Every structure is written in structure tokens, then in C-alpha cells.
Amino acid sequence: MNIKAVAKLAGVSTATVSRTINGTAKISPKTEERVRRAIKSLNFYPDTNARALGSGRSSLYGLIISDITNPFYPELIKAFEDIAIAHNQEILVANTNYDPDRMKICVTRMLQRKVDGVAIMTSEMDEALIKDFSRRNIPLAFLDAGTPGPGVSSVHINYAAGIEAAMRHLIGLGHQRIAFIAGPLRLASARARFRTFKKIQAREHLAIHPGLIEVGNHRVDGGRDAMLRILDSATGSDAMPTAVLCSNDLTAIGAMGAIHERKLAIPRDISVMGFDNIQLSAYTMPSLSTVSVPRAELAKAAFRALLHAQERGLAKLPEGQKYSVDTTLVLRNSTGPVREPKTSAARKK
């Protein structure tokens, strides 16, 4: 069942069938009707492989992420897929599993399928692999990393504003001893959040003490361990924090667990804030106040960037652009006003 069968049944040439399907040329209404009828009666679908081969365009966009089981990503994927489908395109998702070798496989896959563009949101990225894309004139959109270049756009997430909003919220509630659990510091995104925290900590003259800062791994276990270290390091002279800001929601969930383990109440004894606003954060106990990183906006910006790179001069990719998305504060029940100092001072270990 191919385009020839349709052409024969409709009594036209294959070119005419192709044109009616793609709308690439004017077809008389009568002919179009006959062709459509033939397609329907044969239940014909054009072969995407042949189509891509013939035209050079695949109508496929790649999306490379680190790990689909990280709850940050599914919404991103979904948003990206929805936009793609609305544009009559498809997407190819690949997980790197944080593994450089696997990353290489992913890139090769994309290259082999002649994708029209690739959006990348991973922690690691190999410069050499990026070259492979630009050498083949494939536009790239980096989410939360990279700098624009020819054919390479980048979508920047305004972490600084997000952390600042979170801090303002906590400070507004009266918190002065605010702890921070950072993400893995090899990640630029984790460093950005950490940096802003320290800046505001200094600017607002908040309590500064090494025991208030720990590094996690952006996962639940790391958050729990880090929080336990923070709680256990709190001695008389170096009292307990009244709030903790976490580099992401999973970390915050771990921290909440640790706080419960130590029989402290949230937010009465300690307020907890996350970052990302993963779905789950609405369903923790108590529900988690956090900073929303808008996945749908990210996907939209990435898609727009890729689309833009295509439309222009076909000879050479246009210079990539810089997009930016903003976070928003999501206040739930894990944050509350600081307790009076006298009552909280009594607590130890």
C-alpha cells in the first residue's frame, strides 16, 4: 500500500497525490476530492521514512533529558509533545541516565533520524557532541545552560529571582536563621541557586554559619542526610535554623522527612521551602511551599527557538537567540511565621 496505489485508484499521478497530501501546490477541487476518497478507501498513510528521505525534513524534534524518572521532566516532555503535535511535528525523547556514553548514543540517534532540531536539558553536555549538530546544520536549544551561537539558542531560567522571592517570603515571616541545602555543585543550575542564596544572606544580614549550609544531591536521600547534619550540628551557641531553603523539591521532601524524624513540626519549628514545584509537592504533609519553574514555558520557548531557526535562510542557520523564563512563588503550608525566640531556644538535639 503506497502512494502509487492511491494514484492509480484516483486516476492521477503520484505527484498529484503527494501534492494533495502536503498541500504544496494548487490542486483542482475535483481532483483533490478524488484523491482524498482514494486515500480514505485504501486507509493509506504515507511512509514517514520515505517522506523524510525524499524531502530532507523529518518533522521530528529531539528532546534529550537526563532521567525521565526525575519528576521534573515528565511535565516538560508532555508540554513539548503537546506543542509539537499542535504543529504537526513529532518528538523523540532520549534519556542520558547521566551517563556520557549514553549521551553519545542519544546524540547519534538524533543525528541518524535527521531531526529538525534538538532541545537539550541535561546536567552533562559534551562540547564535541554539540559540534556534531552544528556541523550538520541542526538547530539546538539548550534549556538552562549554554550560550547562544550560530543555530544554538538558549532558554535561561531566572533562578536568582526565584531564590530571591523565596528568601523574601521567609524573611517576611521573620526568619533570620535560614539554612540552605544545595544541589550537586557541578551543576551550573545548582550553583546559581546557591550563589543567590549566599548573596541575599549577606545582603540582608542574616545569620551566617557553616552549619547552616549543606550540600545534597537533588534527590530525596541527599536532602534527608543534609538536613540531619544541619539539625545535629545545631548546638547552644549555634542554634537551630528556623527555616530551610532547598535547592529543589526532592531535597525539600527529604529534609521534611528528617525534620519529622527528629520530632520537630513543620512549619511550627522549622519552615521548609522547595524549588521546582513538581506535582508531588502539593501532596506532601504539610504541602510544600516552593518556587515554580514553569515547564510549559520552558517547552514553549525551546520549541519557538527551534522553529525560528528553521524558518529563516535555509543556507545557514541564523544566530541563536536568548530566551528567558521566570519563576513564580507557590505558597503552601510548609512555611509559617517564626516562633518567639524564647520558646525555641530551649530545644536542644
Place this chain on the structure above:
Amino acid sequence: MNIKAVAKLAGVSTATVSRTINGTAKISPKTEERVRRAIKSLNFYPDTNARALGSGRSSLYGLIISDITNPFYPELIKAFEDIAIAHNQEILVANTNYDPDRMKICVTRMLQRKVDGVAIMTSEMDEALIKDFSRRNIPLAFLDAGTPGPGVSSVHINYAAGIEAAMRHLIGLGHQRIAFIAGPLRLASARARFRTFKKIQAREHLAIHPGLIEVGNHRVDGGRDAMLRILDSATGSDAMPTAVLCSNDLTAIGAMGAIHERKLAIPRDISVMGFDNIQLSAYTMPSLSTVSVPRAELAKAAFRALLHAQERGLAKLPEGQKYSVDTTLVLRNSTGPVREPKTSAARKK
């Protein structure tokens, strides 16, 4: 950059290049070496589209699911992808978003890409669309649904055993008034769990009362609402349940939220059990006892089924097979022994 360029550089024919790449014929070591060197120096990747067109095989397996943001799926996808990559295949994931129209788009996509097989795990399935696959000789693997037929395999999840194990655990802890929050009853999988619950309830002479059974929607909000109804319907004559079994983990998370809202303690006042063992269930407070539905096993069985359907006689698809995967009990901290009746009887609203 195509196979011709490689052939020229290596001083051989394109056929020889193709053969070395695919290992489909004996190539002399000297020639092979030359070809490999040429491939490397040109940084050549064969075009998947052309390959699929020429060979008729796409090395692509489809995976159709309802909704990637449902935390049950990411692990399934990951496992499926890992297996595929280990077999040098790729996967194409499509979300139906619970929408029949979207399902149609997904199926068409798969058809157009000439996938070598499709694994399907969705709540809805249109019979007519399935026909499209078998008419085109594309093997299918249904996860948790359907009956085997020519080219159609099914992987069955042993829900009954899972529910039975959960109930045994609760009964072993002394629970007699066990509530159940079902999933949407249009889902066969939800019905299966519910049916088993009722069977065991009767068999073990447990308390039976309409107020103990509510229907949710397999989401957190439905679980919360259902649990509130259960708690509020508990009056003197019809005392509170001492345990609640939920049709899935999200429901259980909602139920836990409702129980907390009513200032009851888990598991002291009420034990809670979930079903599925989504990642998150380990990180609720308290951590959730549940029944693990092994996503990796599901993916493995589906992949094996699809692979099996291909290897055989190429003329006609072999009769599909029936696979089965078993659940396992995962005990955490949301379940505990029932309290002495006298103390719990005093509580009301």
C-alpha cells in the same frame, strides 16, 4: 555525507560499506579496517530513514501510554528504553492524554514510522485501531489488558494476588474493619482490584458496610475526597475503619492527607496501604506500605513478546502469547497493628 562518500574514500562499493556496518556478510579484515577508518574519518552515521526504507525494518518499537505525568509510567518507559537500547533498537513514546482522538494520532504515528512492534498500556483502547496494526502485520503487546490473538500478546498483572497479599498483611495486624478506595470502575484493572477486595472481605468475614467503600479516580484529589467521605460517614454504630486499602498509591497519598486533616495518626489510628509502589511512596510521611507492580518486569515481558513475534516465520505473525508478572508486598511505615478497641471507640468526628 552518505554511504557513497564512505565507499569512495575506502575504495570499495557501497554494498561493502553496508555489509561492514551491518555485519550481514563476511568481509575480509583488511577491507573492514579500511571501511571503518573511512567511516570514522568522515564521522559518518547512516541515515535511519533510508535504512528503514531499504530494509523494511525500522528498529523502532512504539510505546503508547496514557499520561507521562502519571508517576506510574516513567519507570516503565525507562525500563523499556533501556532494554531497547541494549538490543540496538529505539523506542517511540506517545501519550494519549486519555483522549481517543489523540490515541488515533498516536497510532497513526506508529504506523507511519513503520514501527516493528507496539506495546500499549492505556486505559482506553479502540478496537478499530488495533485492526490497523494487525492488518499491517505489526505485533502488539498489551500491558494489563486484552487477550492474545495473532500477533497480539498480552502481559497480565496478577492484581488478585497483590490485593490478597495486602489484605493478609492487614488482617495479620489484627484489622477487621478495612475500608477500600477503588479506582475508576471503567478501568478493568481497577475493577480487578476491587473484585478481589470484596471477595476476601467476604471470605475472611471482615466487617462489611457500604460506608467502608468509596470510589476515587486514581488521583490524589479523588483519594482525599473518598477518605473524607469514609471518615465522615463513620458514626457510633458504624465505627471508623482501622485500615484502608487504596487502589493505587496516588489515592493512598490523598487518603493520608485526609486522615491528617482529621487529626488522626497513621498508622496508630488508621493503617494505609497503597498499590503500585511508585517511587514517591517511599518518601511520604509516614512512608507508604504498598504492593509493588514491577515496571521493569512489565517492560521486559512486553519487549520479549514483541521480539518473539518478529523472529518467527516472516510471512504471518505467530499467535501471541500470554505473559504474567507478579506483584510483591512492600512494607513500610503506614501500616501497623490495630489499636485496642476500647481506646479507639471514644473518638468521634
Place this chain on the structure above:
DNA sequence: CTAGCCGATGTAAGTGATTACATCTTTCGG
């Protein structure tokens, strides 16, 4: 009346692989 244009459609040459079949060497038993 006719040159020129335009709209609709056909012809056929790509697109980059795979693979059946052909060809050319070796090798080896008889």
C-alpha cells in the same frame, strides 16, 4: 489571431540506504 502566461497535472530524477544476483578469486579434492 496568436504569443504568452497561468493553473493543473504528469514525468522522471533524485533521496540513502539494503540486498538479490553477478562476478571474480581462491582453494582444494579428485
Place this chain on the structure above:
DNA sequence: CCGAAAGATGTAATCACTTACATCGGCTAG
């Protein structure tokens, strides 16, 4: 020493489309 089988490689058809170019029949303007 010959013929056949086996091994290595080349030739070219094929896959299902797209699309540049050709064609053809009005239609219009000069």
C-alpha cells in the same frame, strides 16, 4: 591440473516518497 565450491566484493534494482522540470489546455491581452 581441472572443476566446483566457497569467499569476497561489485552492480544495480528497489524501497516510497518529493520535487524540479516538462507539458498541456485554456484564457487573456495586444
